[in-house]
Every structure is written in C-alpha cells, then in structure tokens.
Amino acid sequence: MITRQTILDWCSQTLQTALFQDYAPNGLQVEGRNEIRKVVTAVTASLAAVNYAVEQGADMLLVHHGLFWKSEPVTITGWKKARIATLLKNEINMAGYHLPLDAHPILGNNAQLAKLMNWETEKQFGEQNLLNSGRLKQPQTLDELCRQLQQNLGRAPIAVGQGNRMVERIIWCTGGAQGFFQTAIDEGTDVYLTGEISEAQFHLANETDTAFISAGHHATERYGIRALGDALAAQFNIANVFFDEQNPA
Numbered sequence: 001m002i003t004r005q006t007i008l009d010w011c012s013q014t015l016q017t018a019l020f021q022d023y024a025p026n027g028l029q030v031e032g033r034n035e036i037r038k039v040v041t042a043v044t045a046s047l048a049a050v051n052y053a054v055e056q057g058a059d060m061l062l063v064h065h066g067l068f069w070k071s072e073p074v075t076i077t078g079w080k081k082a083r084i085a086t087l088l089k090n091e092i093n094m095a096g097y098h099l100p101l102d103a104h105p106i107l108g109n110n111a112q113l114a115k116l117m118n119w120e121t122e123k124q125f126g127e128q129n130l131l132n133s134g135r136l137k138q139p140q141t142l143d144e145l146c147r148q149l150q151q152n153l154g155r156a157p158i159a160v161g162q163g164n165r166m167v168e169r170i171i172w173c174t175g176g177a178q179g180f181f182q183t184a185i186d187e188g189t190d191v192y193l194t195g196e197i198s199e200a201q202f203h204l205a206n207e208t209d210t211a212f213i214s215a216g217h218h219a220t221e222r223y224g225i226r227a228l229g230d231a232l233a234a235q236f237n238i239a240n241v242f243f244d245e246q247n248p249a
C-alpha cells in the first residue's frame with residue numbers, strides 16, 4: 001500500500017523543499033485519506049481541478065498553485081470554502097509545490113519548458129536559482145521564436161522588440177516573473193521570457209534593447225507538475241492524470 005506520507009516524503013526529498021523560502025506552504029495543504037492509488041495533477045487547485053479529481057476518483061490532487069498564500073486572508077470563506085469543502089467531503093489530499101517545482105533542474109517548470117522548446121540550459125541563477133539562462137540550439141528571429149512558442153504552448157505570446165532581430169541567448173523564468181527582467185538585463189541576453197507582462201517591461205525592453213516575451217503564466221507552468229506526476233507514477237506504480245484547464249492568462 002502506498003500511503004500519503006510516502007508520496008509526500010518522496011516529493012519533498014526530490015524537490016528539496018527545505019532549501020526554499022516560499023510564500024506558500026510546500027507539501028500537504030489539505031489532508032484526505034491515507035492510501036494513495038490515483039493522483040490528479042493540475043497547475044492550480046481551482047474548483048474545476050478539485051471537481052475533476054472527484055470525478056476521477058483521485059486520492060490526491062497535486063498542484064503548483066495551492067490554496068494558501070502569505071498575502072491572502074486566512075479565513076475560509078466563499079470560493080475558498082467551496083474548494084476546501086469539496087476536498088474534505090471527498091477525502092482528497094491536496095498537496096502543492098511552488099518555488100521548488102519552478103527550480104528543479106529536471107522536473108521543474110523552467111527545465112521542462114526548455115525541453116519542450118529545445119533550448120540548451122547553461123546555468124540557473126538569481127533569486128533562489130529561479131532564473132535560467134541558455135541558448136537556442138538554432139538562432140532565430142524574435143518572430144520565429146514567437147511562432148514556435150505559439151505552436152508548442154497553444155497560445156500567442158506578447159512580444160516587445162523588433163520581429164526581425166536575431167535571438168540566440170535567452171533567459172527565462174516561468175509564471176509571473178516579470179519582476180526579474182532587470183536581473184536578466186544585468187546578466188545580458190537577447191531576450192527575457194516569462195509568463196506575464198506589466199506596463200513597465202515595455203519601456204525597459206525598448207530602452208535596453210532586450211526583447212521581452214510574455215508567453216502565459218498557465219501556459220509556461222503546465223509542464224513541471226505534469227513531469228512530477230509522471231515521475232511519481234513511475235516510482236510508485238500509481239495512476240496519474242493531468243487536468244489541463246483552459247486558462248488563457
């Protein structure tokens with residue numbers, strides 16, 4: 001029998017959760033039944049993902065974005081109550097892995113995006129090793145890179161920069177990491193890619209001649225949790241299904 005604790009121990013050891021300073025708890029967030037036979041993975045523990053886990057008869061919902069964040073109210077009301085009540089009623093465990101899952105050199109969001117896009121990772125650097133730098137295996141124009149992103153991620157990116165500029169060096173961080181743009185500029189790169197864009201990055205990109213790509217928060221973070229679920233399924237011979245929510249953001 002595979003127990004919840006066995007799965008949680010394996011995840012925290014594999015992802016080295018103790019090494020990170022996070023603003024969300026990594027590991028078990030809502031406790032369900034003890035035995036784990038089936039896991040549903042999803043980017044976010046949304047109500048849709050929780051309901052899917054119920055439909056699938058899953059024992060655990062494993063996500064990148066859990067339910068508890070430092071900056072949020074701690075009360076369990078409204079939409080948060082609905083998600084938690086459904087988990088508890090169905091005895092489904094919910095575990096979340098945030099920054100450790102972004103940074104893991106093989107299973108992580110950054111590593112998995114590079115694999116999907118065929119980029120060569122040269123190093124991890126910056127705050128908690130969340131930034132990756134590397135090279136495209138074939139230099140491309142910014143337009144070509146955007147087309148490849150649209151093809152692979154199923155979503156058109158927003159790019160700031162001349163479409164015909166050549167791109168070889170790339171720095172990336174999945175999710176909402178537009179705040180690291182300056183770090184990427186200081187490091188030196190042709191393009192910085194993340195999941196989101198705010199107003200300021202447009203000007204920074206133009207004034208530093210560093211292209212900026214916003215390729216989608218959900219779109220860039222689909223791959224880490226999926227890789228974690230696949231690794232878990234292979235390790236413990238349990239069932240594993242990925243719930244791909246159609247989130248345009």
Ligand SMILES: [Zn+2]
Pocket residue numbers: 064065174175176217221
């Ligand atoms: Zn995220």
